[in-house]
Amino acid sequence: MLEHEEDSVRPDTTISPHPVIGKGLTFASVTDKISSIALTRRTPLGWFIGAGIAFSLAMLLFYTIGYLVLTGIGIWGNNVPVGWAFDIINFVWWIGIGHAGTLISAILLLLKQQWRTSINRFAEAMTLFAVASAGLFPLLHTGRPWLAYWLFPYPNTMNIWPQFRSPLIWDVFAVSTYATVSALFWFVGLIPDLATLRDRSRRKAAKVIYGMLAMGWRGSARHWHRYETTYLLLAGLATPLVVSVHTVVSFDFAVGIIPGWHATVFPPYFVAGAIYSGFAMVLTLAIPLRRFYGLEEYITMRHLRNMAKIMLATGLIVGYGYMMEAFMAWYSSNSFEEFMYRNRVNGPYGFMYWLLILCNILIPQLLWIRKVRGNVAMLFVVAIIVNVGMWLERFVIIVTSLHRDFLPSSWGMYRPTVWDWSMFVGTIGLFLSLLFLFVRFLPMISIFEIRTILPQAEVKEGEGLSEGMRAEG
Numbered sequence: 190m191l192e193h194e195e196d197s198v199r200p201d202t203t204i205s206p207h208p209v210i211g212k213g214l215t216f217a218s219v220t221d222k223i224s225s226i227a228l229t230r231r232t233p234l235g236w237f238i239g240a241g242i243a244f245s246l247a248m249l250l251f252y253t254i255g256y257l258v259l260t261g262i263g264i265w266g267n268n269v270p271v272g273w274a275f276d277i278i279n280f281v282w283w284i285g286i287g288h289a290g291t292l293i294s295a296i297l298l299l300l301k302q303q304w305r306t307s308i309n310r311f312a313e314a315m316t317l318f319a320v321a322s323a324g325l326f327p328l329l330h331t332g333r334p335w336l337a338y339w340l341f342p343y344p345n346t347m348n349i350w351p352q353f354r355s356p357l358i359w360d361v362f363a364v365s366t367y368a369t370v371s372a373l374f375w376f377v378g379l380i381p382d383l384a385t386l387r388d389r390s391r392r393k394a395a396k397v398i399y400g401m402l403a404m405g406w407r408g409s410a411r412h413w414h415r416y417e418t419t420y421l422l423l424a425g426l427a428t429p430l431v432v433s434v435h436t437v438v439s440f441d442f443a444v445g446i447i448p449g450w451h452a453t454v455f456p457p458y459f460v461a462g463a464i465y466s467g468f469a470m471v472l473t474l475a476i477p478l479r480r481f482y483g484l485e486e487y488i489t490m491r492h493l494r495n496m497a498k499i500m501l502a503t504g505l506i507v508g509y510g511y512m513m514e515a516f517m518a519w520y521s522s523n524s525f526e527e528f529m530y531r532n533r534v535n536g537p538y539g540f541m542y543w544l545l546i547l548c549n550i551l552i553p554q555l556l557w558i559r560k561v562r563g564n565v566a567m568l569f570v571v572a573i574i575v576n577v578g579m580w581l582e583r584f585v586i587i588v589t590s591l592h593r594d595f596l597p598s599s600w601g602m603y604r605p606t607v608w609d610w611s612m613f614v615g616t617i618g619l620f621l622s623l624l625f626l627f628v629r630f631l632p633m634i635s636i637f638e639i640r641t642i643l644p645q646a647e648v649k650e651g652e653g654l655s656e657g658m659r660a661e662g
Contacts, residue, residue, distance in 0.1 A: 209642055246617060276329065278580070304492055310633055314375060465507055
């Protein structure tokens with residue numbers, strides 16, 4: 190009797206204090222809520238305001254590209270010592286931002302982390318839009334983008350082949366493979382939800398478009414079996430790309446002999462930085478989306494807390510990379526490395542170095558505090574600060590190593606022009622424009638994956654036993 194009473198008052202420790210999704214959700218309510226965002230006939234006024242601003246910035250990008258093609262890359266601030274400037278800074282920054290989407294979708298899927306289900310869809314979309322923005326910079330940096338096909342390894346009459354020992358060529362293969370696998374992974378995950386939108390849409394045009402994209406999905410056992418096999422296979426392919434892509438990007442610098450670049454710590458340091466900035470961007474996007482569309486029951490505090498913890502962990506790895514740069518500059522007894530680090534700290538761009546330390550190392554230490562991780566406004570501010578800090582990191586790595594290298598007679602300063610800034614701001618507009626279109630016309634949260642983690646989807650032990658007995662009978 191006493192044992193029964195003790196069991197009745199014992200707290201249920203199996204229930205997480207921060208559930209993956211809100212209480213009271215059902216199959217019908219999940220489908221209605223998520224699909225209604227894409228199928229609504231009345232687009233919210235806030236969407237028009239945000240999309241209008243984003244489209245205006247995208248138009249600024251197209252104007253800048255047109256002027257750049259007609260005039261030449263001399264409109265940028267690039268000069269003789271600093272040949273790589275804003276274009277490569279922004280390329281590396283955008284590639285890094287895309288890493289969180291693949292990590293959330295692929296690695297957390299293989300690790301069977303249920304909390305990924307509410308954020309993986311728009312994180313994957315963010316990856317594609319970030320890669321699209323990143324790809325513009327190396328293409329335009331060549332000066333004659335209409336001749337970019339000369340870089341491709343194909344038989345030609347001039348018998349000229351790319352230099353395959355160059356990490357810039359490795360970048361082409363790594364980034365294109367990354368973009369292809371990410372696009373396939375994103376689209377395959379959308380197919381069941383596209384079929385849901387096809388069946389629920391009341392407009393004929395929408396039915397036709399969603400029906401074509403759904404590729405004849407009917408939800409049969411054969412369809413689900415092939416879907417799950419393909420999705421798991423793509424997750425396995427995408428997982429090594431999370432590590433390999435930014436590793437190859439780091440080789441752009443690590444294989445060079447420029448002081449400040451020639452370091453073996455760059456590959457893991459760049460990968461950690463990419464995940465760091467990627468999760469910061471996911472937080473930057475998820476917090477306004479959950480507030481504007483009322484998705485607090487789908488993107489819960491558990492999601493925000495977990496992303497904050499991953500940011501804290503990867504931020505510490507980035508901080509370790511900064512320490513190793515300083516340590517190796519001293520320990521190597523290389524006068525050029527020592528000068529590079531002193532110039533980075535106390536030189537003309539020293540204020541940017543200390544600003545990135547503030548943004549990437551000091552301010553994110555607030556995430557150790559539970560109340561900060563539970564405060565949505567503070568998480569949003571910290572995420573934006575980290576995004577700024579990671580851009581400053583790329584600026585410091587590239588500019589401070591190039592503007593003063595081995596020959597003092599070749600030293601020079603780099604100052605970005607208004608066209609450098611318009612190109613960068615324009616890619617932000619392109620990224621946000623694509624994101625606004627995605628949010629408006631496609632489900633930003635996976636409907637069927639949310640349904641799989643509802644309590645109704647769990648087969649109770651007694652029910653499963655009775656069904657098994659009936660099947661055997």
